[in-house]
Amino acid sequence: MTAFERPDAEWLDHAATVGVDRIAAKVIDACALAGGSSAPAPQGLLVPEPRGGWANPRLPGWVHEWSASSRERTSRGAHYTPAEFATAVVSEALHGLGDPANLSFAVDPACGGGMFLLELLDRFLAAGVEPSQCVTRIAGIEIDPKAATTTRRAVLAWQLLHGAGDPSPATVVVGDALDAWPGTWPTPDLVIGNPPFASPLKSGALPPEAVAYRHHHAEVLGPYADLAAIHLWRATNAVSDGGRVAFVAPLSLINARDTAQLWRRLEDEADVVSVLIPEETPFAGSVRVFAPVLEIRRRQENQRRSLGHAVAAALGIPDVPGLDDVPTLATIAGATSGFRDEFYALAGHAREQADVEGAADVRRLVNVGSIDPLVCSWGQRPLRFAKRRWERPVVVPGELSGSVLGFVERQSRPKVLLATQSPVLEPIVDPVGDLVGITPTIVLTTDRPHHVAAVLLAPPVVALAAQRWYGTGLSETALRPTASTVLELPLPPDEERWNEAAALVGRCSPPIDGTQPVPDRSLLLRIATLMTEAYGADADLVGWWVERAGPHLHFRE
Numbered sequence: 001m002t003a004f005e006r007p008d009a010e011w012l013d014h015a016a017t018v019g020v021d022r023i024a025a026k027v028i029d030a031c032a033l034a035g036g037s038s039a040p041a042p043q044g045l046l047v048p049e050p051r052g053g054w055a056n057p058r059l060p061g062w063v064h065e066w067s068a069s070s071r072e073r074t075s076r077g078a079h080y081t082p083a084e085f086a087t088a089v090v091s092e093a094l095h096g097l098g099d100p101a102n103l104s105f106a107v108d109p110a111c112g113g114g115m116f117l118l119e120l121l122d123r124f125l126a127a128g129v130e131p132s133q134c135v136t137r138i139a140g141i142e143i144d145p146k147a148a149t150t151t152r153r154a155v156l157a158w159q160l161l162h163g164a165g166d167p168s169p170a171t172v173v174v175g176d177a178l179d180a181w182p183g184t185w186p187t188p189d190l191v192i193g194n195p196p197f198a199s200p201l202k203s204g205a206l207p208p209e210a211v212a213y214r215h216h217h218a219e220v221l222g223p224y225a226d227l228a229a230i231h232l233w234r235a236t237n238a239v240s241d242g243g244r245v246a247f248v249a250p251l252s253l254i255n256a257r258d259t260a261q262l263w264r265r266l267e268d269e270a271d272v273v274s275v276l277i278p279e280e281t282p283f284a285g286s287v288r289v290f291a292p293v294l295e296i297r298r299r300q301e302n303q304r305r306s307l308g309h310a311v312a313a314a315l316g317i318p319d320v321p322g323l324d325d326v327p328t329l330a331t332i333a334g335a336t337s338g339f340r341d342e343f344y345a346l347a348g349h350a351r352e353q354a355d356v357e358g359a360a361d362v363r364r365l366v367n368v369g370s371i372d373p374l375v376c377s378w379g380q381r382p383l384r385f386a387k388r389r390w391e392r393p394v395v396v397p398g399e400l401s402g403s404v405l406g407f408v409e410r411q412s413r414p415k416v417l418l419a420t421q422s423p424v425l426e427p428i429v430d431p432v433g434d435l436v437g438i439t440p441t442i443v444l445t446t447d448r449p450h451h452v453a454a455v456l457l458a459p460p461v462v463a464l465a466a467q468r469w470y471g472t473g474l475s476e477t478a479l480r481p482t483a484s485t486v487l488e489l490p491l492p493p494d495e496e497r498w499n500e501a502a503a504l505v506g507r508c509s510p511p512i513d514g515t516q517p518v519p520d521r522s523l524l525l526r527i528a529t530l531m532t533e534a535y536g537a538d539a540d541l542v543g544w545w546v547e548r549a550g551p552h553l554h555f556r557e
Helices: 009-018 020-035 059-067 070-076 083-094 115-126 131-135 145-161 208-216 227-238 257-269 307-315 340-349 402-410 449-457 459-468 495-507 521-534 540-552
Strands: 106-108 138-142 172-174 190-193 244-247 270-276 289-296 334-337 363-366 383-385 388-390 393-395 415-418 427-430 435-437 442-445
Touching (some): 009 020, 009 059, 020 145, 083 190, 083 244, 083 289, 106 115, 115 138, 115 145, 115 190, 138 145, 145 172, 208 227, 227 244, 227 257, 257 270, 270 307, 340 402, 415 449, 427 449, 449 495, 449 521, 459 521, 459 540, 495 521, 521 540
Parallel strands (some): 106 138, 106 190, 190 244, 363 435
Antiparallel strands (some): 270 289, 363 393, 415 427
C-alpha cells in the first residue's frame, strides 16, 4: 500500500477554489506520466504542487470532500473517511482471509470520494493482481453524482499510476444503496464502507426512502433506528453467505434501543470477527465511531462470536463465559430511577439539615457524585445539586405531596443506590431507608440489599456490564446502567461464596449520617475476590477491576 499525505487546509482551500474537475484532470495526467503511459497535458493551475506531488489518486476525493459545505454533508449524513482510517478498516476486514487475491468482488455502497475502493485496489495489486483486473473486483454506489464522478476519476488515476495501458472503467453507479443493486453485479463477498450517519430524532434527518426501508424491515429495525443501522442491515442482506461486512458506524448503534433486535438477528446470522474502535474519533466533530467486521453465516452454526465479545476483545475487557442462562437481579430486586419531574420537585424542597433540626422525619438527598463503591460522602463532602452547593441536603416528607412524595416514600426501606457514569458499578447500601437517590441515581429495592450490592461489586459482573453497555456513557469507560438493564445482570451460581461476600458488605454498610467510616481495603478486596469465585471466573479479574476503578475506590489502609 502506498502512503499518501493529505494536503493541509491552505492547499485544500486553493484547490477547492479551482474546482474538483481541474484538480482531477491534473492528477490523472500526473499519474499517467508517473506510470509511463503518456505525457501530461499542460495545466495552468494557480495551485502549488502538494506535498508528495500530483501523482496521488486520493487528491480528487480530498478536494471533493473539502469543497462540500457542512450543510451539504449534514443533509446527506456524510462523514468522509480519512485515508488512514480507511486503511485500518480494510486491514480489519481482510484479516484472517488469507490472500486478498481470493476476494472476487467488493462493494462500497456509499463510496464518497473512493477512499475504501482505492485501499482495496492497493491490496489487490500487492497480492499480484494486474491493475486493470483489480478494477473489475470493486464497485461503488454513491447517491451524490459529483462524488461518483470523483471516484471514477480517482480509480482511473490509480490505474494509470500503476502502468495500466488499457484502463478498465470503474464500476461506480449513482443511486441509493437501499434500492436494488445492479442485477449484472456478482454477489459480493465483501461489503465495506462508511454509510451515512443521521439521527432520526432530528426532524427531517432521514430521507423518505430510508424511512420506507426501515418500515419494511420493522421486525429488525426499530422506529428510531439510525440511518447507519439501516444501511448495515441492507449490506448484510446483499453479501454472499460466508462473505463479510465491514462498516463504520456511530458508537451509539451498539446499545441503542432501536438496534437491539438488529444485533439479536445478526447474532443468529453472523459471526462478529472483530471490532475496530479508534482511540480518537477520525472525523471532524465529536461523533464517536466503531467498525464491526461481520462474517455472514446464515446456516445454523454453534458458538458464534457476539458483538459484546468482540467489543470486549477490542477493549481488553476480560471475557466472562457461562452467564447467559442464569437467574438475574430481576428475580430478587426491583429498580427505578426518578425522572425530571422528581428531580426538580426535590430541588424545590431541598433544605440543609441544620435548618430542619426540629423536624421529626427527614430524608438525606444523595446524588451520583456522592457515591463510590460502598462509600457515601454525604455529610463529609459538599455535593452539587440543582446548580447549588450543599453540605448536608435533606427533604422533609411532611412538606411534600403528590408524585414526589410517593417517590420519596417508595425509597423508605432498606435498599441499594447505584451511581451512573462511572467506570465500575458503584453501589451503596442504605440499611435504614432514610436516603433518597436523586435522578439519575438508580434505586434497587430488595429484601436482600447486601446480596444485591455484592452482585454489583463483582468484577465478573462489571466486565459483563462493560461489554453490554459500551458506548452508552459520556466517556469511553463510563457505564450508564438503566433501571431495566441493571436488572438483567446475572446472579452468581455459588451461593456459599455469595453469602460470605454479602456478610462482608453488611460490615461495610453503616447508616449514612455524616459520620460513616470508609471501608477497609482488605474487606473490599475480599468481597471482590469472593464474588469472582462465586461466578467461577478468573482471579485476574480482581486486578482488572481495581485498575479500572482507579480513584473511585476509596480504601482505608
